[in-house]
Amino acid sequence: MSDVPLKIGCMKYDRTRALFDGTVEIPGADAVFEDARLASDVFERMVRDQAYDIAELGLTFYLRTLDLADPPFVALPVFPARHFRHAAVFVNTKSGIEQPEDLAGKTIGEFGTYGHDAGVVAKGVLADDYGVTPDQSHWLVGGVDEPMAPFGFVPFRHPADVDVTPAGRALGPMLATGEIDALISGRVPQCVVDGDPAVGRLFPDYETVEREYFTRTGSHPIMHILVVRREFLAEHPDVVHATCRAFGEAKDAALTQYRRGALGQHVELMIPWFTPLFERDDRMLNGDWWPYGVEKNRDTLDTFLRYFFEQGLGDRRRTVDELFT
Structure with a gap:
């Protein structure tokens, strides 16, 4: 049986690089990855043209699609970008x-x-x-x-x-x-x-x-989420699950690389004092820097949903479970 063609739009971060270079593969999929100059370019291609089967999307932009008469996407519990603001x-x-x-x-x-x-x-x-x-x-x-x-x-x-x-x-x-x-x-x-x-x-x-x-x-704010076209999810659920696992493996590979780099004081980066910064962050984040999955992120997501509603951006206050398949 041939692999399923799969087009993915996302930025080439440290936690996705292993997907772009093929170090981590998606079983059952013939995956093609596409990035852009700005993340918002990926967002626009996905929202306007549904140019990808699976794509990175700003969390606020995904929430706005849920107010459409026929929401085109379902969120996956993969969070490519998070940042304190x-x-x-x-x-x-x-x-x-x-x-x-x-x-x-x-x-x-x-x-x-x-x-x-x-x-x-x-x-x-x-x-x-x-x-x-x-x-x-x-x-x-x-x-x-x-x-x-x-x-x-x-x-x-x-x-x-x-x-x-x-x-x-x-x-x-x-x-x-x-x-x-x-x-x-x-x-x-x-x-x-x-x-x-x-x-x-x-x-x-x-x-x-x-x-x-x-x-x-305890909140490390989530900026971007992974979404899948509803039709693709219905036709290829196994590929979608495999994609989630692969994004997790790529994220873990990046963190493993940083941990191994600590053995040589991260000489490959040549950023002064990066090692003590890494050690301080690792202690504060309890070794799990960028957790994926719903339960580990429930409170952080719920806070974003509250902000979104309080700021008048959505029709109603949504729950975390509504976002995901």
Whole structure:
């Protein structure tokens, strides 16, 4: 019996590289992998054209497809990207924003759309921990370092009581000149990378803040999820299960490589002090850095679902089990 043709769209991360180079294979599948310049390019191809059988999709974008009359995808409990997002809040240093509460009444930019993955988490944390809610600010949405209309492959949705408009210009330069006071973005603006003194982070010591957040909540926020076309799942459930296992093997292979690298102080990376960082992270994450599966991620996913609903991005508050086959 011939292998099933399988087209997968995802980014080439350390935890997926073994799939791209063939070190980890998917039994029963003739798999072809495709990445892109930006993860959002993969998202758009999947949502707009269903260009893949299985694809990485931003969690907020997947949730928006569930409100369609005929939802085209089912989530798989594989999470290719997760990230703490205190570091994703940038400010103009002359805006008067010295603490999170100072965001109230300010004009804030957001990358891509109102409610991209980093934005959902950052706004949720600001509301939970600091009492700062989106309706207290004015929002401009667009590209970070180049002008970009809001993503057109999902509805441009926001609550009626939240003032949101397309920016029309690049948000990074607007932050540097003070035309906006703050910016929430999973992509770091070039002005921040360049060390422009006019810009900085809301949480300058974001590592300490994010480690405290993880210690307190146990949540390592999920940004992206793997989804499968419903028709493909119905026709080839064994291949879909094999794909989940293969993504898990590829993730484990990356972590194994880091652990083996510790024997030589990670000389293959040549990043100064990477080994003590690895050891500190390994202790904090209890050796399971990027867990897949539903149960290990139930609380983290439920928190995202609560944020999504509270921010007016979904028709109702969904449960974790609704997301998966």
